[in-house]
Amino acid sequence: MGPRRIVCLTEEPTEVLYALGEQDRIVGISGFTVRPPQARREKPKVSAFTTAKIEAILALKPDLAIGFSDIQADIAAELVRRGVEVWIANHRTVEGILDYIVRLGALVGVAGRARAYADGLRRGLEEVAARAAGLPVRPRVYFEEWDQPQITGIAWVSELVGIAGGEDVFPELAAQPLARARILADPALVVERRPDIILGSWCGKRFRPEQVAARPGWDTIPAVREGELHEIKSPLILQPGPAALTDGVAAIARIIHTWAARRG
Structure with missing residues (x-):
């Protein structure tokens, strides 16, 4: 049966459990x-990202809390001290997201359904990549996750840019799992790498x-000369889940x- 009263400290477990038809477990x-x-x-609603209403969570009598990353370590530690079982996932890649879906499905007893769902998501990505293979040229893309300080895109974002037909201009920073390691030491580095497209997704603003x-x-x-500065809404790209x-x-x-059609 698995856990019956789950608190989701971030969005992605909620989206996955709803997609799997297991939303009644979420409290x-x-x-x-x-x-x-x-x-x-x-x-x-009982949590933000770095904070949580601990007493409100305890009042829900959860048998599992699910969170994401080192940023929620303090929340997780407090819940553990208060007797709540906690799973903090730490996936940072496209494959990691797909594996997370399968593991979460197995945890609630619907492993087969979760594998089928993950397989469908994988096929969707393959279709996107197949369409991108026909592009005459692949643009250089700078993805900005935050502006002050400037933080570049995490690994799954960099990979999705590639799948969609672009080339991340900071692939070496995308490999860094922590946001502080992806802070640009000098904004002039963006000028030097001459992106054709700038994508911004400033979490929360x-x-x-x-x-x-x-x-x-x-x-x-x-990108600036040609007006190729675009927003990707943060709920669509900064959550390591199905979105x-x-x-x-x-x-x-x-x-x-x-962008490519204008140059076709």
Whole structure:
């Protein structure tokens, strides 16, 4: 049967459990959850990303709390001290996301359904990659996760840019799992790498392309000269779950294909 009363400290376990038809196990969710929309209407919100309402979580009598990454280590530690079983996933790649879905499905007793769901997501990515293979040229892409300081895209974002037909201009930073290791030491590095497209997804606030374009020296970047600065909404791409592998990669692909069509 697996756990029956699950608190989801981030959005991706909520989205996966709903997709697998196991939403009745969820008793609490993150306040940042937007997918699926009904989760916000049906489930109490008991956490942010770096903070949580510990007493409210305990009142729900969970038999499992699911979170993500070192950033939620303090929340996890407090819940463990209070007697709650906690699973903190730490996946950072596309394969990691697919494996996470399978593991979560197995945890709640629907391993076969989870494998089928993950396989479908994988096929969708393969279709995106197949369409990208026909592009006459692959644009160089700079993905910005935060603006002050400037933080480049994490591994799954870099991989999805590649699947969609682009080339991440900071692949060496994408390999770094922690955000602080992906801070750009010098904004001039972006100028040097001359991206054709700039994608912004500033978690928790709106991307401001005019502010990016106004950075000193950035007017020489091809993306800035040609107005190729685009926002990818953070719920679509910064959550390591199904959203990134579906709507997130699709949004990136649309931008890249439109860019390529102008040069066709």
